[in-house]
Amino acid sequence: MAAARHSGRTRSWGQESPGARSALSRSGCARVRPTTGLWPREAPTPLGRRAGARDERQPAASTSSQAATEPLLLGPRPGEVAEDATVPGLARRVIARGEVSIEGDTLKMLDVSDAFWREMRTRGPEAEARPVPAVVRRSPGVMGAEPDFDVVVCGGTMGIIAALALQRRGHRVCVVERRLLEGRTQEWNTSRHELHSLAREGLLAEAELEACVVSDYGRVRVGFKGGEDVWADGVLDIGVSPAAIIAALKREFEGAGGTVMERTAFRSAEVRDDGVVVKVAREAARERLDAGDMSRPHLVRGDGAAGASAAAGPGPSGRAALRARLMIDCMGHYSPVVKQLRGNRKPEGTVMVVGGCHEGTPPAGNETGDLLYTFGDSFADVQMYWEAFPAEGGRARTTYMFTYCDAHASRPSLEGLLDHYMTQLPTYQGTPLEELDFKRVLFGAFPAYSDGPLRPGFDRVVQIGDSSASQSPLSFGGFGSMLRHLPRLSRGLSDALSRDRLSRGALAMLHPYQPSLSLAWLYQRSMALPPGSLRGPPPAPGDLRAVGKGLEPPAPVPRGRGFLRPGYVNRLLKCSFGVQSALGDAVMRPFLQDTIQFVPLSLTMAGMMFRDPLAITQVGRQVGARTMAAWFGHKLALLAYTVAHLLVRGLRRLPGVEGLVRGSYWLARVADALEWGSGLDNRGGGGRGGAGRAGGAAPRP
Numbered sequence: 001m002a003a004a005r006h007s008g009r010t011r012s013w014g015q016e017s018p019g020a021r022s023a024l025s026r027s028g029c030a031r032v033r034p035t036t037g038l039w040p041r042e043a044p045t046p047l048g049r050r051a052g053a054r055d056e057r058q059p060a061a062s063t064s065s066q067a068a069t070e071p072l073l074l075g076p077r078p079g080e081v082a083e084d085a086t087v088p089g090l091a092r093r094v095i096a097r098g099e100v101s102i103e104g105d106t107l108k109m110l111d112v113s114d115a116f117w118r119e120m121r122t123r124g125p126e127a128e129a130r131p132v133p134a135v136v137r138r139s140p141g142v143m144g145a146e147p148d149f150d151v152v153v154c155g156g157t158m159g160i161i162a163a164l165a166l167q168r169r170g171h172r173v174c175v176v177e178r179r180l181l182e183g184r185t186q187e188w189n190t191s192r193h194e195l196h197s198l199a200r201e202g203l204l205a206e207a208e209l210e211a212c213v214v215s216d217y218g219r220v221r222v223g224f225k226g227g228e229d230v231w232a233d234g235v236l237d238i239g240v241s242p243a244a245i246i247a248a249l250k251r252e253f254e255g256a257g258g259t260v261m262e263r264t265a266f267r268s269a270e271v272r273d274d275g276v277v278v279k280v281a282r283e284a285a286r287e288r289l290d291a292g293d294m295s296r297p298h299l300v301r302g303d304g305a306a307g308a309s310a311a312a313g314p315g316p317s318g319r320a321a322l323r324a325r326l327m328i329d330c331m332g333h334y335s336p337v338v339k340q341l342r343g344n345r346k347p348e349g350t351v352m353v354v355g356g357c358h359e360g361t362p363p364a365g366n367e368t369g370d371l372l373y374t375f376g377d378s379f380a381d382v383q384m385y386w387e388a389f390p391a392e393g394g395r396a397r398t399t400y401m402f403t404y405c406d407a408h409a410s411r412p413s414l415e416g417l418l419d420h421y422m423t424q425l426p427t428y429q430g431t432p433l434e435e436l437d438f439k440r441v442l443f444g445a446f447p448a449y450s451d452g453p454l455r456p457g458f459d460r461v462v463q464i465g466d467s468s469a470s471q472s473p474l475s476f477g478g479f480g481s482m483l484r485h486l487p488r489l490s491r492g493l494s495d496a497l498s499r500d501r502l503s504r505g506a507l508a509m510l511h512p513y514q515p516s517l518s519l520a521w522l523y524q525r526s527m528a529l530p531p532g533s534l535r536g537p538p539p540a541p542g543d544l545r546a547v548g549k550g551l552e553p554p555a556p557v558p559r560g561r562g563f564l565r566p567g568y569v570n571r572l573l574k575c576s577f578g579v580q581s582a583l584g585d586a587v588m589r590p591f592l593q594d595t596i597q598f599v600p601l602s603l604t605m606a607g608m609m610f611r612d613p614l615a616i617t618q619v620g621r622q623v624g625a626r627t628m629a630a631w632f633g634h635k636l637a638l639l640a641y642t643v644a645h646l647l648v649r650g651l652r653r654l655p656g657v658e659g660l661v662r663g664s665y666w667l668a669r670v671a672d673a674l675e676w677g678s679g680l681d682n683r684g685g686g687g688r689g690g691a692g693r694a695g696g697a698a699p700r701p
């Protein structure tokens with residue numbers, strides 16, 4: 001249907017739906033005034049499709065003379081603020097124009113998401129200190145009856161993977177999902193090797209997994225403004241349908257007797273001596289949106305009644321208490337249990353992501369992906385990164401723009417970022433905006449912590465997936481991370497259940513300190529800019545701020561201590577990837593696969609010191625002395641873990657030692673912690689022509 005909608009013609013923005021038309025005519029009347037912002041006033045450089053280095057700060061309409069005049073004149077240009085604050089920004093107009101065909105009620109979702117993000121940014125010390133509701137409590141005594149299940153998994157996205165893995169190992173499992181257990185339509189990008197861990201763990205057959213692969217494009221690009229592009233394979237080079245894979249996992253799980261309760265929400269849990277009582281309630285037909293729904297626009301369906309009914313669930317009272325031996329919290333970043341554990345404190349870091357899936361990119365421009373790309377320098381204390389992947393087998397293209405930052409009050413709104421994405425997308429992709437048919441528009445602000453993974457806070461309750469903060473703070477690839485850790489987690493969780501090692505301390509062994517993960521934090525910080533760290537004038541009100549819809553004026557940006565040049569982050573990244581590329585696949589691929597290992601890291605750091613020592617010296621000032629000192633500590637730990645893992649791996653080949661390790665819950669977890677913590681679970685393969693990851697070649701018990 002969408003293909004029919006897009007017939008290759010160049011459309012005028014004035015010929016749209018009535019809703020869009022009124023928005024356009026309103027905005028057409030708006031008078032705009034230039035600001036003293038950072039947007040350059042010089043004439044934009046004409047650009048060809050997917051040309052090389054381009055400057056993101058140029059108005060995007062530069063891609064074609066037609067686009068340079070008509071569409072963007074209908075609202076404020078970048079660097080201009082509408083005098084009429086009710087004029088919708090570009091993103092709002094694009095969404096309104098596609099309101100019939102864009103999935104879900106995106107504008108409603110945008111307002112909800114921005115409200116959450118605004119609350120987080122403007123949260124003061126008092127609000128941060130305010131206690132949060134306790135949803136998990138320790139109660140003395142026993143449950144008083146046999147458990148209904150061994151495990152109740154709350155939250156069904158990564159939850160169904162954990163549930164099926166445990167069911168396959170002989171445990172009785174129930175999944176409780178507040179919405180429908182159906183994933184989302186936006187593809188997950190991963191590699192075939194990672195995906196096949198589900199087959200290696202015996203969850204789905206290889207043919208079933210292949211049926212879920214919708215896009216396969218072979219190569220991805222890494223490039224930074226003014227530098228040379230680097231190409232890689234075996235990294236985020238396929239697109240998988242979350243809906244298809246979750247449907248297949250659910251089918252297997254239910255087919256083998258597993259219980260799924262949809263439209264049923266976790267409310268609270270009582271931890272007793274012999275188990276945990278999980279209280280759940282039927283969700284009202286008209287569901288309230290919250291921050292956790294940001295990546296799933298299709299969830300907004302008006303009456304909320306679409307889709308299948310619950311396979312099982314609370315009775316007529318709408319409430320139920322499920323007795324289990326273990327509860328797995330798989331409720332994502334905004335899980336109420338995580339909120340209880342972390343309190344109201346702002347997260348240390350945030351990644352703000354906006355993007356969309358659109359048709360209309362010419363086939364020649366949609367054959368490969370971008371893993372990490374910049375074509376502009378930093379401005380307004382943010383550096384924009386771009387990603388792009390062929391989607392739906394090449395019929396569509398997914399593009400993301402993201403930035404690493406923090407929840408400082410001066411940070412842009414999601415709508416402001418989305419406006420910027422829309423203005424820059426034509427420059428990035430070489431296709432005028434009016435030729436793109438959006439099928440989905442996405443946005444979100446994801447919290448990041450330096451201390452991941454999150455250690456369990458209670459006996460018998462453990463986090464898995466985004467709630468556990470065990471994915472890399474660089475890529476936020478929670479699906480990929482789940483696949484990578486699946487052998488370790490399913491073995492460990494099953495062991496904990498079989499041996500009744502369900503205390504908080506025993507469960508903490510499943511989320512051990514991982515120097516490889518902790519080191520990724522410095523990388524993230526070095527790709528982020530603290531507020532006020534850029535040289536030059538502070539951001540003007542028109543930069544990255546949303547206009548219209550009554551969004552608050554931004555907080556003032558701290559002034560006066562700017563010390564980084566706008567091209568600094570690009571310079572650092574060009575240096576890092578230039579060195580990695582010169583050192584070859586063995587160094588670059590693990591890093592791109594989200595794994596930091598000691599030897600590649602040391603070689604890269606040494607190479608960078610040699611290549612651009614001046615750029616490196618700035619990092620300390622940028623990230624702060626504490627982060628820098630912690631980083632050296634983690635690097636020493638990485639060395640220790642690497643040596644210890646190699647030693648243990650050798651020892652396990654001796655007769656009797658393997659049995660000893662597997663026979664002890666603690667020894668097995670320490671061995672796993674050393675392997676994953678050193679990053680040596682990734683054996684450097686996975687490339688299309690590569691050797692594959694040796695550790696994943698055969699199923700591991």
Ligand SMILES: Cc1cc2nc3c(=O)[nH]c(=O)nc-3n(C[C@H](O)[C@H](O)[C@H](O)COP(=O)(O)OP(=O)(O)OC[C@H]3O[C@@H](n4cnc5c(N)ncnc54)[C@H](O)[C@@H]3O)c2cc1C
Pocket residue numbers: 154155156157158159176177178179187188189190264265266267292294295330331332333335353442443444464465466467471476477478479480481
């Ligand atoms: C735009 C975007 C693109 C992404 N692309 C990729 C990618 O290409 N590759 C990749 O690896 N990762 C990607 N990710 C990340 C990936 O989607 C997440 O890491 C993954 O979905 C995490 O799954 P989860 O189950 O831990 O959390 P979530 O996906 O947040 O799922 C949590 C589940 O818990 C349910 N829930 C919440 N509260 C309750 C409650 N009280 N009771 C019961 N259920 C509840 C929710 O309804 C939801 O189903 C992307 C994320 C976004 C936003």
